[in-house]
Amino acid sequence: MTIEKGKPWGIEVARPSDLQSADSDQVVGRLLTADVGARVAPTGGDLHRTIGARPLDDRPSLLEFSIDLLRVRLNDEREATAVAHVTVQLPRWSGGWWRGPVLMVMNAQFLGDWHVVSRGHPNDGRAESVEWGSEFGLRQRWEARRRLPTGGHVPHPSIETRSFRERSWTFDRALEICVDGRPSGRARSLQVVVEPDAAVVYG
The missing domain is CATH 2.60.200.40 (Tumour Suppressor Smad4)
Incomplete structure (x- = not known):
């Protein structure tokens, strides 16, 4: 379900074991196009900045964001x-x-x-x-x-x-x-x- 006005975006989840980092919007798009179910963490690019530009460190939990394509x-x-x-x-x-x-x-x-x-x-x-x-x-x-x-x-x-x-x-x-x-x-x-x-x- 797309975000509702006034509602927080992103839910905290355990860090996926098969997480892939993507240092640009192009890489995010390529990974998701190859496998929509891929678990991708943007680490650079304009989508990364839009979702808060948090560094991908060794945190045990991350925020999961639904996005449109x-x-x-x-x-x-x-x-x-x-x-x-x-x-x-x-x-x-x-x-x-x-x-x-x-x-x-x-x-x-x-x-x-x-x-x-x-x-x-x-x-x-x-x-x-x-x-x-x-x-x-x-x-x-x-x-x-x-x-x-x-x-x-x-x-x-x-x-x-x-x-x-x-x-x-x-x-x-x-x-x-x-x-x-x-x-x-x-x-x-x-x-x-x-x-x-x-x-x-x-x-």
Whole structure:
């Protein structure tokens, strides 16, 4: 069951004997994709930070967190799974984050040094999308990037935020897609479906 508003997240359990550590979101996703029942403890990455960034020491008990997963489909053919986020932008040589549309689909709250969403939760059955339109200017992008580490945001009509369970996008040109920070090629269409309570992690 996804988390209820005002309820604590995570239950204390005995440390699993077959616990696997994962030092990045990519490794968490790979382990859970190979075996959804795998017992995985994030030790780095944006999901790790979202669940509290506790060090994985020799504690006899850990917190067990139910999490949602993001099922990602590119160009109606390629599929991937994200535990933390999916990002979309122009290729770097065409301007990257500084020009054109930017899309951040978040399951975690963080994207590197950026605190992208504050209301989203990895176990609320929804994802949060933040979109910058092509008309979002260079000066506004600089200000937005400056504020993102603290969770501050620039109000602007070219920024759209939305909470969703399933959503699709079609782009005017092929854009670069990253799943949990891993380059996943270019695509002109993207579909993201939230799968609630799809896995558990420990921390």
